[in-house]
Amino acid sequence: MERVAMNGDQAIALAWKQINPDVVAAYPITPQTIIVEAFSEYVADGLVDTEYVCAESEHSAMSMCIGASAAGARTATATASAGLAFMWEMLYIASGMRLPIIMAVANRALSGPINIHCDHSDAMGARDSGWIQIFGENVQEAYDNAIMAFRIAEHMDIRLPTMTCLDGFIITHSLERFEPILDDEVKKFVGEFRYKRSLLDVKNPTTFGPFDWTDYYFEHKYQQVDAMRHVIPIVKQVQEEYAKISGRKYDIIEPYRMEDADYAVIAMGSTAGTLKEIVDELRSEGKKVGSIKLRLFRPFPSKELADILEGLKGVGVMDRAISMGATGPLFPEVRSALYERKERPNVKNYIYGLGGRDIRPEEIKHVYKQLIYDEGETVNFLGVRI
Amino acid sequence: MEGHRLCAGCAEPIIARQVLMATEKPVVVSNATGCFEVSSSIYPFTSWNVPWIHSAFENAASTISGVEAAYLALKRRGKVTEDIRFVSFGGDGATYDIGFQALSGAIERGHRFLYVCLNNEAYMNTGIQRSGATSKGAQTTTCPAGTCIPGKKEFPKDLTKIIIAHDLPYAAQASPHNYKDLIEKAAKGFEANGPAFLNVISPCPRGWRHDSSKTIDMAKLAVETCIWPLYEFEKGTWRLTGESLRIAEGSKPKLPVSEWLKSQGRFSHLAKEKWSFIAEEIQQNVDRKWEELLKLCKL
Numbered sequence: 030m031e032r033v034a035m036n037g038d039q040a041i042a043l044a045w046k047q048i049n050p051d052v053v054a055a056y057p058i059t060p061q062t063i064i065v066e067a068f069s070e071y072v073a074d075g076l077v078d079t080e081y082v083c084a085e086s087e088h089s090a091m092s093m094c095i096g097a098s099a100a101g102a103r104t105a106t107a108t109a110s111a112g113l114a115f116m117w118e119m120l121y122i123a124s125g126m127r128l129p130i131i132m133a134v135a136n137r138a139l140s141g142p143i144n145i146h147c148d149h150s151d152a153m154g155a156r157d158s159g160w161i162q163i164f165g166e167n168v169q170e171a172y173d174n175a176i177m178a179f180r181i182a183e184h185m186d187i188r189l190p191t192m193t194c195l196d197g198f199i200i201t202h203s204l205e206r207f208e209p210i211l212d213d214e215v216k217k218f219v220g221e222f223r224y225k226r227s228l229l230d231v232k233n234p235t236t237f238g239p240f241d242w243t244d245y246y247f248e249h250k251y252q253q254v255d256a257m258r259h260v261i262p263i264v265k266q267v268q269e270e271y272a273k274i275s276g277r278k279y280d281i282i283e284p285y286r287m288e289d290a291d292y293a294v295i296a297m298g299s300t301a302g303t304l305k306e307i308v309d310e311l312r313s314e315g316k317k318v319g320s321i322k323l324r325l326f327r328p329f330p331s332k333e334l335a336d337i338l339e340g341l342k343g344v345g346v347m348d349r350a351i352s353m354g355a356t357g358p359l360f361p362e363v364r365s366a367l368y369e370r371k372e373r374p375n376v377k378n379y380i381y382g383l384g385g386r387d388i389r390p391e392e393i394k395h396v397y398k399q400l401i402y403d404e405g406e407t408v409n410f411l412g413v414r415i
Numbered sequence: 416m417e418g419h420r421l422c423a424g425c426a427e428p429i430i431a432r433q434v435l436m437a438t439e440k441p442v443v444v445s446n447a448t449g450c451f452e453v454s455s456s457i458y459p460f461t462s463w464n465v466p467w468i469h470s471a472f473e474n475a476a477s478t479i480s481g482v483e484a485a486y487l488a489l490k491r492r493g494k495v496t497e498d499i500r501f502v503s504f505g506g507d508g509a510t511y512d513i514g515f516q517a518l519s520g521a522i523e524r525g526h527r528f529l530y531v532c533l534n535n536e537a538y539m540n541t542g543i544q545r546s547g548a549t550s551k552g553a554q555t556t557t558c559p560a561g562t563c564i565p566g567k568k569e570f571p572k573d574l575t576k577i578i579i580a581h582d583l584p585y586a587a588q589a590s591p592h593n594y595k596d597l598i599e600k601a602a603k604g605f606e607a608n609g610p611a612f613l614n615v616i617s618p619c620p621r622g623w624r625h626d627s628s629k630t631i632d633m634a635k636l637a638v639e640t641c642i643w644p645l646y647e648f649e650k651g652t653w654r655l656t657g658e659s660l661r662i663a664e665g666s667k668p669k670l671p672v673s674e675w676l677k678s679q680g681r682f683s684h685l686a687k688e689k690w691s692f693i694a695e696e697i698q699q700n701v702d703r704k705w706e707e708l709l710k711l712c713k714l
Binding site: 051052054078079080082083084085086088089090092093094095096097098099100101102104118119122126227228229230231234235236237238239240241242245 | 441442443445452453456457458459461463464465466467468469470471473474477478479480481482483484485486487488489491492494495497499516517519520521523524
């Protein structure tokens with residue numbers, strides 16, 4: 030299909046238009062608003078026949094998604110920041126009920142102080158809620174992830190809600206050229222929505238969301254753990270199938286110039302793109318460096334990541350969020366993944382970009398320099414006036 | 416709805432059965448967290464032979480909104496053919512307090528569903544704490560009657576009127592003792608072709624401190640003292656029903672509030688001379704609200 034110019038939010042709305050979900054229930058919040066605005070225009074113009082509900086809050090938006098999905102409807106929503114935090118209680122219920130709801134998260138800082146710009150604290154707050162979390166690097170990935178998410182979440186061996194994350198403003202509001210795929214191909218790719226049980230199957234009534242005592246709760250949680258174990262191979266399979274129709278081959282972790290690298294920096298989201306630029310520059314100076322884009326954060330691909338990192342001399346982990354009183358949330362996952370490996374690299378954490386603070390090329394070069402010369406602390410802060 | 420584990424004398428299952436009797440159509444139920452939910456869905460058992468969903472405390476209305484949205488979409492796409500009705504049950508905490516926003520939003524959006532408040536006037540499931548529906552002067556574990564403070568200091572929120580201010584197609588107050596009245600109101604709610612609201616007084620022997628055998632008597636007394644008038648709001652018109660209509664017409668006496676207060680342990684401290692003014696304030700408030708209601712009903 031021809032390339033078009035859209036921002037990340039519009040690209041997600043376009044993906045939803047092509048998919049034409051049964052129900053979209055959402056509440057507007059910056060920098061997600063363009064998604065629901067663009068989608069509501071499609072609804073107003075009759076380009077989709079989705080039942081579109083403007084909720085009075087994100088909490089109710091997710092509650093409606095839960096009701097709709099339990100009723101056998103293909104369901105999507107979008108949110109950001111405080112909106113995601115307001116949904117927090119319902120995120121656990123959506124995954125606990127094994128409802129394949131799709132949510133676009135336009136990553137934004139959490140208050141206070143109030144700030145509308147990008148960081149990953151919102152998605153990291155939802156880290157343990159039982160949702161699959163996929164991060165995209167640019168508008169093309171925001172679009173592609175939005176489509177693939179339906180196939181992943183709705184896979185009968187998974188049935189877990191899935192959020193596709195895109196960096197607030199950096200991706201949501203930046204106009205980029207990208208290549209959508211044809212409507213028919215999208216429809217064929219996602220297929221018909223299937224369910225295991227539906228509230229609207231009145232002849233076979235089902236009780237959703239019962240009360241668990243100590244005798245069953247743990248087992249139900251374990252079933253979610255078990256479902257998460259199926260995710261990585263299925264994501265890989267969906268990405269392979271998507272490559273056939275799009276020509277774009279994704280992976281859960283994408284190494285860049287890592288073949289003979291001694292040093293690597295890992296990032297999620299748009300920063301992964303900047304890393305590649307710097308890697309090219311440093312490579313031209315003869316430095317044996319590479320970078321790693323992590324696309325799948327939950328479930329965390331520990332083994333796959335350790336396979337790439339084992340034997341390196343130094344690894345920098347870029348965290349666009351912080352777990353107060355500890356480190357960035359990605360850092361311990363990476364270090365833990367390497368713990369049982371024989372040749373463990375030095376791993377350093379770089380907290381950056383909180384509240385939309387730009388990450389500059391010189392800062393990334395500084396990270397590589399620190400890794401090469403083994404400088405800096407275990408946890409470092411980039412670009413903050415201390 | 417059978418095989419539940421509610422307390423002996425609880426009014427909630429009685430009300431739920433009466434409401435569900437009011438339609439021949441298939442129904443889907445959403446339930447807020449509370450006594451009614453925990454006692455009817457203890458895994459791996461269920462008391463429900465109709466589709467039922469519970470997701471959280473404060474969102475029975477938004478959850479059913481989502482179910483109804485799915486119904487509209489799937490019906491439009493030919494994937495569902497039945498004519499289905501939707502009903503939510505929530506206690507007063509889930510309705511007056513924490514779930515009020517979701518309920519107000521769902522009504523404003525015009526989803527077609529019947530919301531039933533099982534109003535036992537406190538958070539009974541967690542051990543009798545005050546809610547926005549708790550009577551003035553009632554003692555609960557979070558508004559105990561002490562030497563300085565005589566139980567709850569405030570009058571309850573008049574939620575039925577607040578809901579009516581949304582200008583929805585149908586809203587009513589009902590009581591399980593007058594089952595004919597309650598079922599007729601539920602039937603109107605189911606067929607209202609938009610959001611409908613039913614606020615039902617639901618005596619709680621544990622929280623109200625009355626004998627388990629007296630539940631229906633308590634509900635009746637609430638109506639006879641005009642503590643809980645039976646009325647409905649239908650397409651802009653207010654109407655008294657049942658005993659309340661007969662009281663207004665003079666064919667039935669309006670009992671004093673003192674009858675109501677002395678019937679329950681939660682008001683026992685009001686019998687002290689020190690707190691007698693509270694009982695008077697309650698009577699005055701009941702009288703004022705009753706007169707207001709008569710005007711609204713053009714009586």
